[in-house]
Amino acid sequence: MEITDKEISHLASLSNFSLAADEKNALKTDLKNILKYISKLDELDVSNVEPTFQVFEMENVWRPDEITPQDASCEALLALTKESLDHQVKVPKVL
């Protein structure tokens, strides 16, 4: 698969990264090599294999609908944020 500059920029914006020009080039080379390595798998015919979504073979794991006291208080959680105001998380203006 061809990795273009445009592709790198797109991936960077999806991941919320800002990249300098030289970083883009380095990443382009890395990504090309990774994909080339992984493409080895294309040699296998998996058309009759169920996709694996989970390796532990667990299913129907759920909990009862009961409110449980949390280890971290809501004050402690809010204190982890960079900035808060009126018990809300303050962020740069969006929209």
Added chain:
Amino acid sequence: MPATPSSKTTADKTSSQNPQKYGLTIGIECHVQLKTKTKLFSEVDNDARGKAPNSCVSPVDYALPGMLPRLNGEAVRLAIRAGAAMNAEINPKSRFDRKHYFYPDSPKGYQITQFYSPIIGAGFIELPSGKKIRIEHAHLEGDAGKLSHYADYSLVDFNRVDTPLLEIVSMPDISSAEEARDYCKELWRNMLFADVTNGDLYNGNMRFDVNISLKKPEATELGTRAEIKNLNSFRSVERAVLYEYERQSKLLDHGEKIVQETRGWSDATGKTTAQRSKEVAQDYRYMPEPDLPPLNLSEDFIQAEYSACPKLPQDYRRDFAKKLPTDTLEVLLDYPLLMSRLSELATDHAAALAYIANLFSSVLLAEENASLLNDKLPEAAKLAELADMKAQNELSSTSAKEIFLKLFEEKHYDKSPRALAKELNLIQENDSAALEALINEVLKDPSTKSAQEDFKNGKEKVLGFLVGSVMKASKGKANPAAVSKLLKNKLK
């Protein structure tokens, strides 16, 4: 208490003058907040009403490193019950996926949803008109946080993060504004009767996204669609569709293109406005959620939840078809508790049904006391007694209504209608002998003589005055109809 938006139709002149010019194709996505005690993936309070921002939160909601989601089994059960209320197939196998996007309302950087294998498959909602709107599928997902915007910053409240939502996606089977409104209302009723949501529209318990496209009648392909997001009343759904029809048809008339985009609706201006273009498809990089094992539900489990679905509006419509007028029934069908009480009456006190149903529809709804209908309702036996007293003329219409309303007051919970009527001195005098004595007294009174002469000379209007005098003499306790009848006989 669910808000009941008015269902009055806004007549739109232009579109009703020329309804055939373009065909309307509408599909609706609806987000239903499920009424679980805890959130979908964490063990904290799911009911944040009246609570401080960021007070119903856990480290999972904040997406702290290493925190893992734990699925709420009740949400799975409610989803199945909701599926039953949409006549839908339940997929035994379903699983969760991550939908990635960066926005401050989602600390994880992705939403956990069911993109590839949703829990609910094809179904339908039948409108009161009989038309069936097909459901494409419905899936479970966590809600996002709530943002509020200020001059140069935004604030985020995570209370709503991972509140369980059921997103219900209809097929594009809807073809008018009225039908869009009816679909939303019927879906709301079904979710309310299935008891899977509080159904409080005012507080966003159900939010509608409406996809609208226009095409010329001869066109075979659908036109480009616009999506109107986040409508929270049936009336806004209807108004937004009418507005979009006008907007899009004007563009098409002028040979212009419809842009595929998301639009917002304002109730105040009555207009939709562009929010963001969807021409470049969003790249959400869906991937299976590795932290949640898939669901593989047994047939017994599904069946048990499916049959736990209470009676739905269409069941009541069938039950009451010949017992109540459609108009009355459609008014009452917003209230699940009321409908189950009327069913008890229909079974055990059939004679009382029509009168009581009428009281509920006229008195409570006209007086905007609708909130009473969601709390505690008087027992069927009490309602039957009230209806009986009215039928026996022991109570006037006015007194019966008065007692009916009193039955909802907490201080009167343990009183019967008869006890209340006695306490309030409202029982009518029907005993002919007693009434006759009263009438004789009034007729003897010289001040009524000229009225009596007038009546005998054919001026029947004065009967009202005479009845009124008897009523006064009885201190309001005489049955006016009985008095009137006796008076007429006497004066003949």
